[in-house]
Amino acid sequence: MSFTIATSLDEALASIAAGARPIAGGSDLVVGARQGKFALPAELVAIDRIESLATIDVGADETSIGSGVTHSRLMEDGVIVDNFTAIADAAALVGSPSTRNVGTIGGNVMNSSPAMDTGAPLVVLGAEAELTTSSGSRRVGLDELWTGPGQHSAAGNELCTALVLPNRPAHSGSAYVRLEYRRAMEIAVVGAAAAVTLDGDNIASIRVALTAVAPTIIEVAGLDSLVGRPLDDASLAEIAEAASGQATPISDLRASDTYRRHTIGVMARRAAEAAANRASGETIAVPVNRALGIGAAS
Amino acid sequence: MSDKHAIQLTVNGVPYDVTVDQSQNLSGALRNGTGLTGTKEGCDDCECGACMVLLDGSPVNSCSYLAVQAQGRDITTVEGLADGDDLHPLQRNILEHGGVQCGFCTPGMLMSARALLDRNASPSNEEIRIGLSGNLCRCTGYARILEAVEATAVEL
Numbered sequence: 055m056s057f058t059i060a061t062s063l064d065e066a067l068a069s070i071a072a073g074a075r076p077i078a079g080g081s082d083l084v085v086g087a088r089q090g091k092f093a094l095p096a097e098l099v100a101i102d103r104i105e106s107l108a109t110i111d112v113g114a115d116e117t118s119i120g121s122g123v124t125h126s127r128l129m130e131d132g133v134i135v136d137n138f139t140a141i142a143d144a145a146a147l148v149g150s151p152s153t154r155n156v157g158t159i160g161g162n163v164m165n166s167s168p169a170m171d172t173g174a175p176l177v178v179l180g181a182e183a184e185l186t187t188s189s190g191s192r193r194v195g196l197d198e199l200w201t202g203p204g205q206h207s208a209a210g211n212e213l214c215t216a217l218v219l220p221n222r223p224a225h226s227g228s229a230y231v232r233l234e235y236r237r238a239m240e241i242a243v244v245g246a247a248a249a250v251t252l253d254g255d256n257i258a259s260i261r262v263a264l265t266a267v268a269p270t271i272i273e274v275a276g277l278d279s280l281v282g283r284p285l286d287d288a289s290l291a292e293i294a295e296a297a298s299g300q301a302t303p304i305s306d307l308r309a310s311d312t313y314r315r316h317t318i319g320v321m322a323r324r325a326a327e328a329a330a331n332r333a334s335g336e337t338i339a340v341p342v343n344r345a346l347g348i349g350a351a352s
Numbered sequence: 353m354s355d356k357h358a359i360q361l362t363v364n365g366v367p368y369d370v371t372v373d374q375s376q377n378l379s380g381a382l383r384n385g386t387g388l389t390g391t392k393e394g395c396d397d398c399e400c401g402a403c404m405v406l407l408d409g410s411p412v413n414s415c416s417y418l419a420v421q422a423q424g425r426d427i428t429t430v431e432g433l434a435d436g437d438d439l440h441p442l443q444r445n446i447l448e449h450g451g452v453q454c455g456f457c458t459p460g461m462l463m464s465a466r467a468l469l470d471r472n473a474s475p476s477n478e479e480i481r482i483g484l485s486g487n488l489c490r491c492t493g494y495a496r497i498l499e500a501v502e503a504t505a506v507e508l
Contacts (some may be wrong), residue, residue, distance in 0.1 A: 055355045055374050057420045077421070084416045085398050087375065094375045100421050126410075150486025151464065152404060152411040238485030239399055 059100045063107065063215065067188045069099035071211050076101045078122055079156025081149070082165045107160070107215060110134065118184070118216045121160020126151070128159060128172070135340055138219060139332060140175035140228035140247045140325075146341040147171055147230075150238050160214045163199070166206045166270070173200075173271035174247035175230045177263035181219045185212040193218060200270040225258070226251040227332025229342045231325040232265070233317050235308075237349035242266045243309050244318045246297060248325035252333045255284050262293060262326060267301035267318045274300055274322065285330040293326050294319035359423050363388060364432030372419045378412075379403040381419035382429060390430035390459045394488075401487030404460035405429050411467045411486070430459035433466065441507050442466060445500040453491040461487045465501045474505050 058074065060066035070076060075095035077083050079102065087094035101107060107122030110133050117133065119141075128134050128145035135142045141159075148154050148162075148171050162172045163183060173196070182193040185208050199206050208214065222228075232245035245265030251258040259281065262274040274296050280289050303314035328342045338345050355375075361368050363386055370385030377396075382405070383389050394402035396415045403415040406428035433440035442465050445451075452458050461484060468475060468483030475483065480501050489497065 057357060057374050057418070059421070059423065077418070080417060080421065081398065084377070084418060088377070088396060088416060096374075098374070098418075102421075149398075150401070151467070151483060152401065152413050152486045153398065155407075155410040156412055156417065238482070 055096050057098050057100070059103060061103055063104055063186070064188070066099050066101050066104060067186065067213060069097075070213055071188050073097050074099040076213055078102045078158045078161045079124070081153055081157040082161060101213070102156075102158075112221070114221075116218050116220055118218045119159055120216050121163070121184075121214045122158050123160075125149075125154035125157050125159070125162075125172075129154065129340060137222050138175070138179055138228065139340065140178065140230040140249065140329070141172055143230040143341040143343070144171035144175045144232075144245075144247070147232055147234070147240070147343060153239075159217055163196070163217065164206060164208070164214050166200050166202075166204050168200075168203050168268060168270050169242045169245075169266040170271065171230065171232065171242060171245060171265065174245060174263035174265045175228065176217055176219070177271055177273050178247045178249035178261040179219050179222075179228060180249075180261075181217045183208075183214050184216040184218055185209075186215040187211050187213070191215065196271070197273070202269045222249075223251050223258075225253070225333050227329045227334070229325045229328035229332060229338070231321045231328065231346065231348065232343055233321055234343070234349045240349075241308070244301075244303070244314050244321055246318060246321040246325040248293075248322070248329040250285065250326065250329040250333045252330065257281050257283055257285055257289070257330075260285075260293075260326065260329075262297060262322050264297055264301060264318055264322065267303040267314055269302075272300065285326060290323045290326060294323040297322035357420050359420055361386065361419065361422055361427060362425070363427045363429060365426075370419070374418070374420060376419045378405065378414035378417045378419045378422050378427075381422075382414065382427075385419075388429050388431050392456055392459055394456065399488070400457070401460040401464065402457055404463040404487065406463055406467055409467065409470060411464050413486070428463070428466075430462055433462060440466070441504045442469070442500065445503045445507070446497065449496045449500040449503060451492055451497040451500040457487060457489045457492075461489065461497055465504070468501070469505060469508060473508060475501075477502070480505075
């Protein structure tokens with residue numbers, strides 16, 4: 055048994071190479087272990103005090119979000135709210151203030167739940183995960199990283215150190231909309247993220263990704279036909295139809311597959327509309343769920 | 353290597369030497385290791401907020417946080433609110449507004465409210481609701497708890 059509190063990335067990577075598992079906030083790892091889903095790993099290295107993992111670096115072409123950045127910060131950080139708004143929408147919906155204070159974007163990504171809130175926003179914004187070992191880093195697309203519910207393709211000695219996103223062109227907007235039955239301590243029934251760039255009134259690019267309707271977060275295929283067209287009712291209906299058609303949801307305690315398949319289309323449509331409105335310069339406060347009135351009224 | 357860790361926790365400004373298992377949660381270490389039993393354990397699942405403490409000023413569910421990971425952090429529990437026999441205004445207001453019945457959720461409510469008011473001296477009703485959204489009450493109801501926080505914000 056060992057527990058190390060790392061203060062540098064090198065120290066953490068050495069521990070991980072020696073077999074330790076990383077822990078940041080523990081909001082998945084400790085909760086899961088206490089629920090009896092798995093044993094708490096015998097060798098642990100805490101990575102939440104490594105300053106270099108808790109930075110948001112804006113470069114000329116890319117923005118790098120350190121894996122240790124918490125949801126609390128993501129929902130309020132000016133860079134994220136202004137440029138990668140869907141991530142802020144998602145972070146603001148996670149759990150409660152205490153969950154958001156300890157939960158990190160790296161933990162959310164590597165937990166690899168198909169119901170994770172920051173996943174669909176990261177997909178539509180083109181994020182790659184930076185995976186690091188003592189001997190170097192590589193980047194992997196999220197479609198390659200996530201292989202199933204709670205499963206990913208990273209090697210045991212790799213630590214997710216950042217999520218790297220291309221900077222957004224002008225006239226871009228993004229949004230994440232989640233179907234929820236209550237406004238806190240909730241897990242997505244379904245959710246959808248959209249990223250839109252406009253050329254005048256027409257779509258220059260659009261990406262939509264879906265939460266909790268497949269074994270992993272999935273991106274909606276076949277939306278290129280919308281480029282050059284306005285995001286009008288016909289376009290939105292096509293997005294909704296594509297989302298519902300490509301979803302392969304399960305039935306569980308929270309919703310039936312039929313209900314999920316229908317509502318994912320509604321969420322995709324609303325996310326695309328909100329993203330386009332933001333792209334056209336409209337300010338919609340984070341999280342967009344509140345503006346849309348989703349969740350029980352207060 | 354032994355599963356036991358001899359650690360020091362700084363709680364309400366006071367250092368406590370405790371010996372814990374690696375898997376020991378912070379709430380258990382506080383209750384059994386330091387004798388500070390104001391922090392409650394409810395769901396043990398990060399849902400109810402009865403175990404809320406502040407770590408470096410931010411609310412954290414201590415039921416699902418490892419005690420060994422809290423080393424070197426400033427931990428504030430409900431026992432750290434009052435100044436001797438003088439109740440913190442949040443404590444006084446939650447009494448005066450009838451925001452306590454069984455009292456089990458109260459320590460956690462107070463810690464979330466304290467963190468909220470430290471960050472935002474005049475929160476809106478909606479901001480108070482968000483600030484307390486990780487705390488469940490199953491007897492008093494939330495209206496009087498919200499009133500107590502609002503009254504404290506006006507007072508401070």
